[in-house]
Amino acid sequence: MDQPATNPAIDKVNRGLKRRYRAERRFRLCGATAVFAALCFLFILFFSIVSSGYKAFQKTFIQIDVFFDPAEFTNENLATANFPALIKASMSSRFPEVTARRDKKDLYYLISPGASFQLMKLIKNNPALIGQKERIWVSANDDVDMLLKGNIDRTRPESERRINDKQLAWLDTLAGEGKIKKTFNMAFFTLGDSREPEQAGIWGATCGSFYTLLITLSLSFPIGVAAAVYLEEFAPKNRWTDIIEVNINNLAAVPSIVYGLLGLAVFINFFGMPRSTPVVGGLVLTLMTLPIIIIASRASLKSVPPSIREAALGIGASKMQMVAHHVLPLALPGMLTGTIIGMAHALGETAPLLMVGMVAFIVDIPQGFTDPATVLPVQIYLWSDSPERAFMEKTSAAIMVLLVFLFLMNAVAIFLRKRFEIKW
Amino acid sequence: MKKGILLASALIAGMFAGSSAQAAGRDYISIVGSSTVYPFSTVVAEQFGKTTNFRTPKIESTGTGGGFKLFCSGVGVQYPDITNASRAIKQSEYDSCQSNGVKDIVEIKIGYDGIVFANSKKSAPLKLTRKDIFLALAKNVPDPKGGDKLVPNPYKTWKDIDPALPNEKIEVLGPPPTSGTRDAFVELTMETGAKSFPFIHDMEKKDKNMFKATTQTVREDGVYIEAGENDNLIVQKLEANPHAVGIFGFSFLDQNADMIQGSLIENESPTFENIASGKYPVSRPLFFYVKKAHVDVIPGIKEYLAEFTSDKAWGNEGYLADKGMIPMDKTESEHFAEQAKDLKPLTMKQDK
Numbered sequence: 001m002d003q004p005a006t007n008p009a010i011d012k013v014n015r016g017l018k019r020r021y022r023a024e025r026r027f028r029l030c031g032a033t034a035v036f037a038a039l040c041f042l043f044i045l046f047f048s049i050v051s052s053g054y055k056a057f058q059k060t061f062i063q064i065d066v067f068f069d070p071a072e073f074t075n076e077n078l079a080t081a082n083f084p085a086l087i088k089a090s091m092s093s094r095f096p097e098v099t100a101r102r103d104k105k106d107l108y109y110l111i112s113p114g115a116s117f118q119l120m121k122l123i124k125n126n127p128a129l130i131g132q133k134e135r136i137w138v139s140a141n142d143d144v145d146m147l148l149k150g151n152i153d154r155t156r157p158e159s160e161r162r163i164n165d166k167q168l169a170w171l172d173t174l175a176g177e178g179k180i181k182k183t184f185n186m187a188f189f190t191l192g193d194s195r196e197p198e199q200a201g202i203w204g205a206t207c208g209s210f211y212t213l214l215i216t217l218s219l220s221f222p223i224g225v226a227a228a229v230y231l232e233e234f235a236p237k238n239r240w241t242d243i244i245e246v247n248i249n250n251l252a253a254v255p256s257i258v259y260g261l262l263g264l265a266v267f268i269n270f271f272g273m274p275r276s277t278p279v280v281g282g283l284v285l286t287l288m289t290l291p292i293i294i295i296a297s298r299a300s301l302k303s304v305p306p307s308i309r310e311a312a313l314g315i316g317a318s319k320m321q322m323v324a325h326h327v328l329p330l331a332l333p334g335m336l337t338g339t340i341i342g343m344a345h346a347l348g349e350t351a352p353l354l355m356v357g358m359v360a361f362i363v364d365i366p367q368g369f370t371d372p373a374t375v376l377p378v379q380i381y382l383w384s385d386s387p388e389r390a391f392m393e394k395t396s397a398a399i400m401v402l403l404v405f406l407f408l409m410n411a412v413a414i415f416l417r418k419r420f421e422i423k424w
Numbered sequence: 425m426k427k428g429i430l431l432a433s434a435l436i437a438g439m440f441a442g443s444s445a446q447a448a449g450r451d452y453i454s455i456v457g458s459s460t461v462y463p464f465s466t467v468v469a470e471q472f473g474k475t476t477n478f479r480t481p482k483i484e485s486t487g488t489g490g491g492f493k494l495f496c497s498g499v500g501v502q503y504p505d506i507t508n509a510s511r512a513i514k515q516s517e518y519d520s521c522q523s524n525g526v527k528d529i530v531e532i533k534i535g536y537d538g539i540v541f542a543n544s545k546k547s548a549p550l551k552l553t554r555k556d557i558f559l560a561l562a563k564n565v566p567d568p569k570g571g572d573k574l575v576p577n578p579y580k581t582w583k584d585i586d587p588a589l590p591n592e593k594i595e596v597l598g599p600p601p602t603s604g605t606r607d608a609f610v611e612l613t614m615e616t617g618a619k620s621f622p623f624i625h626d627m628e629k630k631d632k633n634m635f636k637a638t639t640q641t642v643r644e645d646g647v648y649i650e651a652g653e654n655d656n657l658i659v660q661k662l663e664a665n666p667h668a669v670g671i672f673g674f675s676f677l678d679q680n681a682d683m684i685q686g687s688l689i690e691n692e693s694p695t696f697e698n699i700a701s702g703k704y705p706v707s708r709p710l711f712f713y714v715k716k717a718h719v720d721v722i723p724g725i726k727e728y729l730a731e732f733t734s735d736k737a738w739g740n741e742g743y744l745a746d747k748g749m750i751p752m753d754k755t756e757s758e759h760f761a762e763q764a765k766d767l768k769p770l771t772m773k774q775d776k
Contacts, residue, residue, distance in 0.1 A: 105741070113743070117474055152682070153682065156682050159681070160545075160681050160682040161681075161682060162679070162681070194470055195463065195466045195467045195470055195747070196470075268502075272502055274450070274502065275454070275484075275502070276454075276482055276484065357484050359484060359485060360482050360483055360484040360485075361462070361466040361469065361482070361483040361484075361485075362480070362482055363469070363470050363473050363474075363480040364452075364473065364479055364480050372452065372454075372482040382485075384654065384656060384657075385459075385654050385655070385656060386463065386656070387463060387655070387656070387675045387676045387678075387679045387680075387747075387748065388679055389679055389680070392656070
């Protein structure tokens with residue numbers, strides 16, 4: 001049957017074909033552009049954060065020769081010795097030509113005030129050093145650090161720099177002797193907050209985040225799963241459960257600051273829990289993540305085919321056995337994924353914690369659930385508002401660390417889904 | 425399952441027990457209050473924590489008003505021990521303290537903070553008077569054609585106000601009304617500037633409310649841009665927009681002297697020396713307030729006060745001056761150091 005295409009319907013289709021292909025290409029192009037734009041924004045975000053923050057992972061050290069003068073260690077308690085004086089003496093002996101009071105102050109300024117605590121630790125661990133001369137790398141002041149990283153322009157007129165001409169000359173001398181080095185900034189990962197940028201670290205905030213999330217996880221996961229299982233498997237379908245369902249969906253969309261206010265009123269003002277602690281922060285974040293976990297858990301329970309339930313009931317399992325032995329294990333990967341995404345959400349949350357006093361300056365590393373603490377995003381917020389220029393790169397570096405944690409959590413969620421998810 | 429539930433309930437019980445045990449006694453000082461004092465009190469707290477055996481105090485930045493609210497809520501470990509303030513306590517706040525049982529409050533002045541008007545180094549420095557600032561920023565100003573009448577602010581460029589000023593659009597970035605810096609700036613510049621008009625000066629006695637409304641209302645037609653509490657952000661915006669002027673605390677000018685410059689006010693530039701000597705007119709005192717009832721209950725308060733009021737902290741050459749705080753003169757600092765030592769409570773008449 002070799003009939004030419006005279007069918008009017010086919011003709012009509014053929015006439016419109018080009019136009020339809022064009023429309024499809026346009027549609028695809030729109031999609032591709034949207035993806036491209038999103039990637040562009042992501043790239044700009046990463047570029048601006050990384051470019052301003054990568055330098056924070058390096059830190060400047062200055063080598064000094066410290067003489068642990070026995071005359072300073074007369075007191076039984078070695079920690080009371082005048083460690084700053086030891087550093088000053090060492091700097092003065094290196095630059096004996098500096099005598100004027102003002103100049104001396106400028107000279108001592110090059111070394112971080114934290115260096116004396118470093119010496120204190122050294123002596124505590126090894127009292128035999130007293131009376132000896134030691135060559136030690138101590139951290140430089142944040143302005144020196146900024147200068148060596150190029151964030152302070154040395155070609156500017158002297159009055160516009162925080163490092164004056166004399167200090168520049170001293171630093172150049174030291175650098176010429178190889179007494180200045182930049183190494184990996186361990187302090188950033190091991191110390192708590194500080195007002196001296198060179199001694200500020202994120203370990204305190206990381207611990208705070210850990211304790212807070214531990215509380216959130218240990219409360220919201222069991223409660224969330226239990227609520228989801230009851231609503232999905234046991235609860236009768238009536239007007240009340242409909243109302244509950246609508247309300248859970250609404251709660252998931254409530255701005256997080258509202259939970260902060262609730263936490264302030266209930267946990268702190270009514271129950272009298274201590275402010276600024278991971279307990280309260282964790283409870284507030286539990287309230288916030290619960291709806292997310294319940295919704296995700298219900299979705300994953302729904303995706304378990306009814307045939308499995310019927311088979312279990314058919315061979316005589318009780319309803320509880322059916323849920324515990326068959327449905328729950330199959331739904332668990334989806335529930336865990338939802339939980340991890342909820343946790344990632346909680347990790348990045350600041351607003352509700354503002355209300356319960358977790359925006360605070362805390363130097364000591366929190367040791368438990370009732371020690372005052374901050375969390376990573378709050379630390380970022382606090383640093384971004386500090387006047388010292390060196391905190392700017394610290395802010396970006398802390399954002400990078402937070403992003404790494406978020407990526408890790410999302411990666412675990414994807415891994416769980418890929419590994420355990422069963423397709424029906 | 426059962427085990428999990430048991431574990432979870434044990435954990436919750438443990439937490440509550442832990443928190444109530446903690447509420448019974450607190451072994452660290454809790455400080456709240458002004459974000460302007462925050463950078464200074466944190467330095468002291470850190471120094472205190474590292475050089476003594478006490479734990480480092482916890483410092484929350486809640487703003488001056490928020491700080492007083494928490495501080496005056498009552499006596500007991502769940503309430504803060506010290507509040508920082510970038511202005512003196514108000515009568516209403518004092519009364520609320522008294523009615524909540526916070527009877528004895530010790531007031532310690534710690535130093536001064538200059539408020540600067542700064543622009544980018546890319547443009548020329550401004551020479552302003554407080555009258556210029558009032559005319560540039562008030563919502564209603566005296567009619568430029570003369571007469572004792574207030575008209576909505578007609579000024580668009582600095583040149584309109586004073587021919588000596590540059591022919592540039594007025595664009596000011598400053599703090600929002602919740603900020604203590606804003607309160608101080610309004611009081612110290614706009615109010616004083618407005619008083620140079622005789623009829624507004626007379627208004628203060630005749631109609632206090634009208635006077636307040638005239639001198640303290642900032643224009644809302646987009647010339648004054650509320651840039652949030654984050655002063656670093658204002659500095660960055662000034663760098664991006666050389667025509668804008670920013671309002672913030674002196675320490676931010678001090679740290680960013682390579683990017684921004686302070687405007688001269690009444691021919692005085694905002695330098696450390698000028699603010700300390702009182703020549704630069706826009707500076708305000710900073711305070712903190714101590715709850716006397718807590719002094720012997722929470723360990724370390726006396727020692728913290730001693731550290732704060734020591735010469736190596738708030739003295740002329742102290743580490744607070746390095747951070748940009750303007751120290752008091754010798755007699756004044758001695759007076760307040762004495763007050764901190766004796767814990768002499770503040771007396772304000774209480775109107776019932």
